[in-house]
Amino acid sequence: MYSFKTCGGVVVRSMSMLLILAVVTSLCCGLARAAVPGITGGAKTPTFNLVASAGSTSQPDGASIYTWGFGCGKAGSAVGLTAAAAPAGYAPAALTAISTCPVMQLPGPTLIVTEGDTVTVNLTNELPVAAGNTSIIFPGFKVSTTNGVAGVLAREATRGTTVTYSFTATKPGTYVYHSGTQPELQIEMGLYGVVIVLPKTPPAVCQTPGALGSQADYRLSTAAYDHPQTCYDREYLFQLMEMDSNIHLAALQQVTDCDATVAATPTATCAPIAVQTEPYHPNYFLINGRSMPDDMDGPYSSAYPNQPYNGNPHLHPGETMLIRAVGQGRIQHPLHIHGNHARVLARDGNLLLSSVDQLSLAGPLIFTFPTVSGQTVDALFQWTGKGLNWDVYGHTYAGAPAGPSTAGNGDPAPCYPDLNGYYTNASNPAAIPGVTPNYGEWSADHNKPIPVTPPDPNIVANGLWYGGTPYLGLQSIPSGSAQFISTPLPPGFASQNPSAGYAFMWHSHDEREITTNDVFPGGMMMMMIIDPPAAKIDESQ
Structure with a gap:
């Protein structure tokens, strides 16, 4: 029923209609895509006013799951990272009003601050009466607390009151936050999120947009850490979490019974909620609060009012993606990536440096993130098509010369390797980021034909998605460009799909x-899309 033919994870044949429609929807419907959406609380002394409350979240099987979450309370708010709030010396115009904060959400709002900031989080408890107290702990930070009552792991907010947590964001990185009250229940119910600390002064070598060229810049910073080997071009956050719907149903029943008791006798009290959390049998598996295919819809979609974040990474060849992977659940979730290995930079905000301060000699290359419970991993990922031994950029076609490109041989899209073998702005002559159609190509494979006969396009074409050739998106640049070439898609496709690409399954x-409640496909699955170099990647809201 579900058939795939892949080349290192590249989807090149038709899938089940459900999966292909999910991919086509995420690619072709003009949906906005977010890199790392979140909220900021101002510069230097950011303040976040979070509210813990109850709501519901949806699943692709139609289930509505009773959920607790952090959010911005009854009104919600429109907030975001502006250029003025970005690190010193880096203020891309694209970073304006990048986010909203719903009444409650799963996961909680991503808190974006800068190294050295004094951070204040005011937590108000609006959970149901039966839920009792709640709190937040911030692993990796030295936290001081005012108000609240004593708890096992942190001072807690009783129902209807506010507790304040303060800490200094001492070093860059990705960090978790979550409830410290009945964590076996409250984290399961959805009380968790992420803190991102940006470097105060990114290395000067990272200040230029790099491979983004003239395209809009949506990065939170230019580097993940105060280190010249942590530069990146795009970034995505992936929070992996499981959910046992039976626990949520049991919590809802106790909350409902308590509410009925209090309604009948306002002076009555309820016994503290006591839900059996073992044995543990999760049946929903989430990336950023959603399951596949919902995670490939746009962020802040009205279809998921309490699940604003998506999981839909896009990349151009040769660009560097910063992956922020977080294990938020009780069990490990092996996030497996296709297309290339990723170089681990840090765990829990701690850089992995060798004795000579070389990241390239310290952090391991991985193709599966273990996502240990409560652990964060920052890693760098690239895709170039290196070593496939055929021209995935699609330059070999009727009339093109065979073999490596040389000046004057009639090749409409030459490829000049830099010192590392790629065609970049370090080549001679240089490629132009965002303009040269094969920017980032592995030059040794340039003009090599596909080693197999391409399938019949009538078989591999599904609507606007085409994956039956080595063609990577745009091979036609407007005639006013000095780089003009024209190699159309199969008849009729050029006007319908001007930004075809390669889809790698990450899962x-x-x-x-x-699976979603034991039905495949679903759960922790998404597509990482390699867009053609000249196609715009829109990460605005």
Whole structure:
């Protein structure tokens, strides 16, 4: 029923209609895409006013799951990272009003601050009466607390009151936050999120837009850390979490019973909520609060009012993606990536440096993130098509010369390797980021034909999605450009799909975790899209 033919994870044949429609929807419907959406609380002394409350979240099987979450309370708010709030010396115009904060959300709002900031989080408890107290702990930070009552792990807010947490964001990185009250229940119910600390002064070598060229810049910073080997071009956050709907149903029943008791006798009290959390049998598996295919819809979609974040990474060849992977659940989730290995930079905000301060000699190359519970991993990922031994950029066609490109041989899209073998702005002559159609190409494979006969396009074409050739998107540049070339898609496709690309499946390597309530496909699965160099990647809201 579900058939795939892949080349290192590249989807090149038709899938089940459900999966292909999900991919086409995410690619072709003009949906806005967010890199790392979140909220900021101002510069230097950011303040976040969070509210813990109850709501519901949806699943692709139609289930509505009773959920607790952090959010911005009854009114919600429109907030975001502006150029003025970005790190010193870096203020891209694209970073304006990047986010909203719903009444409650799953996961909680991503808190974006800068190294050295004094951070204040005011937490108000608006959970149901039966839920009792709640709190937040911030692993990796030295936290001081005012107000609240004593708890096992942190001072807690009783129902209807506010507790204040303060800490200094001492070093860059990705960090978790979550409830410290009945964590076996409250984290399961949805009380968790992420803190991102940006470097105060990114290395000067990272200040230029790099491979983004003239395209809009949506990065939160230019580097993940105060280190010249942590520069990046795009970034995405992936929070992996499981959910046992039976626990949520049991919590809802106790909350409902308590509410009925209090309604009948306002002076009555309820026993503290006591939900059995073992044995643990999760049946929903989430990336950023959604399951596949919902995670490939746009951020802040009205279809998921309490699940604003998506999981839909896009990349141009040769660009560097910063992956922020977080294990938020009780169990490990092996996030498996296709297309290339990723170089681990840090765990829990701690850079992995060798004795000579070389990241390239310290952090391991991985193709599966273990996402240990409560652990964060920052890693760098690239896709170039290196070593496939055929021209994935599609330059070999009737009339093109065979073999490596040389000046004057009639090749309409030459490829000049830089010192590392790629065609970049370090080549001679240089490629132009965002303009040269094969920017980032592995030059040794330039003009090599596909080693197999391409399938019949009538078989591999599904609507606007075409994956039956080595063609990578745009091979036609407007005639006013000095780089003008024209190599159309199969007849009729050029006008319908001007930004075809390659789709790599990123998913959990635990088979049960790519299901939704035991139905495949679903769960922890998404597509990482390699867009053609000249196609715009829109990460605005």
